[in-house]
Amino acid sequence: MSRSDPAYVPIADDLRRRINQGEWAPGERLPSRAKLAETYGAHPFALQRAQERLIAEGLLEGRSGSGTFVRLPTVRxxxxxxxxxxxxxxxxxxxxxxxxxxxxxxxxxxxxxxxxxxxxxxxxxxxxxxxxxxxxxxxxxxxxxxxxxxxxxxxxxxxxxxxxxxxxxxxxxxxxxxxxxxxxxxxxxxxxxxxxxxxxxxxxxxxxxxxxxxxxxxxxxxxxxxxxxxxxxxxxxxxxxxxxxxxxxxxx
Incomplete structure (x- = not known):
């Protein structure tokens, strides 16, 4: 990570690592954004941007009113x-x-x-x-x-x-x-x-x-x-x- 990278980039990188290592199973709900922000010592907005990045990559999915989940694999x-x-x-x-x-x-x-x-x-x-x-x-x-x-x-x-x-x-x-x-x-x-x-x-x-x-x-x-x-x-x-x-x- 370069010094010019936004604050959410290292959070997204670490969340990606944790997901790939199986800390959360496919279909499992992640901890709340507030709790994760507290864990990372970051502003909730940075957590939101990090999760949005992983949603765009296909690792996570947001469900209205339910939270953010590890995306289930789909057959294309x-x-x-x-x-x-x-x-x-x-x-x-x-x-x-x-x-x-x-x-x-x-x-x-x-x-x-x-x-x-x-x-x-x-x-x-x-x-x-x-x-x-x-x-x-x-x-x-x-x-x-x-x-x-x-x-x-x-x-x-x-x-x-x-x-x-x-x-x-x-x-x-x-x-x-x-x-x-x-x-x-x-x-x-x-x-x-x-x-x-x-x-x-x-x-x-x-x-x-x-x-x-x-x-x-x-x-x-x-x-x-x-x-x-x-x-x-x-x-x-x-x-x-x-x-x-x-x-x-x-x-x-």
């Missing part, structure tokens, strides 16, 4: 993105089909909204143009496992039976099949992946802790003319998923 499911799998025929932004369980489903809400600047740019439409925005909560083992928000230009589907993505028989169909009903051939998708930290709202919906690591995937579908027909943002908790991409290789 594999999310495979591959052109060889029917990834876009339904609601599941999941992994191999054999990982899907009968209880894996989703809840969605669609509404008509004017396109905000970023979404308008991604869809190649004017800012404020009508869009159909659909919010998803994907359920894994009956618990929220992923979040998504999809945007489509309302002009593409207006006055058609395919306007609402998950209405009636079109639930689980996915963008590609719905667009095909309108004579629109989806040709390819572009995905951008980046790491982030869960916001308070995302953490509440996903059952994780604010600041937990999440992967954000921005996906946009294009038709054969290169026109964007749908764009979506996925929020995937890193503690629950690992993302793999299977890329085709052009043979000589």
């Amino acid at each position: 499911r594999r999310l495979l993105r591959s052109s060889h799998l029917a990834l876009n025929t339904g609601m599941r932004f999941f992994a191999e089909p054999d990982q899907l369980q009968p209880q894996d489903d989703f809840e969605s809400t669609s509404r008509f909204l004017p396109a905000p600047p970023e979404i308008a740019a991604r869809l190649g439409i004017e800012e404020g143009a009508d869009t159909v925005c659909t919010s998803y909560e994907f359920l894994v083992d009956r618990k929220p496992g992923q979040l998504a928000e999809s945007w489509e230009p309302a002009a593409l589907t207006r006055r058609s039976g395919a306007q609402l993505p998950e209405f009636g028989r079109r639930k689980h169909q996915g963008v590609v099949k719905r667009m095909a009903e309108l004579g629109i051939v989806v040709d390819f998708a572009v995905e951008t992946v980046r790491a982030s930290r869960a916001t308070a709202d995302q953490a509440l919906k996903l059952g994780i802790t604010t600041g937990d690591l999440v992967m954000l995937i921005e996906r946009t579908y294009f038709d054969v003319d290169g026109r964007p027909v749908e764009t979506a943002d996925f929020v995937i908790p890193d503690a629950k998923w690992e993302i793999s991409y299977e890329l085709p290789v052009e043979r000589p």
Whole structure:
């Protein structure tokens, strides 16, 4: 530790050491923040910052009204993105089909909204143009496992039976099949992946802790003319998923 390190850094380092040595078992509640602050001769705020650091690292988890606990180990499911799998025929932004369980489903809400600047740019439409925005909560083992928000230009589907993505028989169909009903051939998708930290709202919906690591995937579908027909943002908790991409290789 350098002299310029904040006061909470050595506390976080020592708590990490004690956790790794098994002083507190997975799932066990740590002593109160006040008691730990007294033990370390530190201000409670320094203890709070130290615990927040270990929460961000995935060693601890905070439970509202209950305290801070050593995080239980979780089994991460594999999310495979591959052109060889029917990834876009339904609601599941999941992994191999054999990982899907009968209880894996989703809840969605669609509404008509004017396109905000970023979404308008991604869809190649004017800012404020009508869009159909659909919010998803994907359920894994009956618990929220992923979040998504999809945007489509309302002009593409207006006055058609395919306007609402998950209405009636079109639930689980996915963008590609719905667009095909309108004579629109989806040709390819572009995905951008980046790491982030869960916001308070995302953490509440996903059952994780604010600041937990999440992967954000921005996906946009294009038709054969290169026109964007749908764009979506996925929020995937890193503690629950690992993302793999299977890329085709052009043979000589």
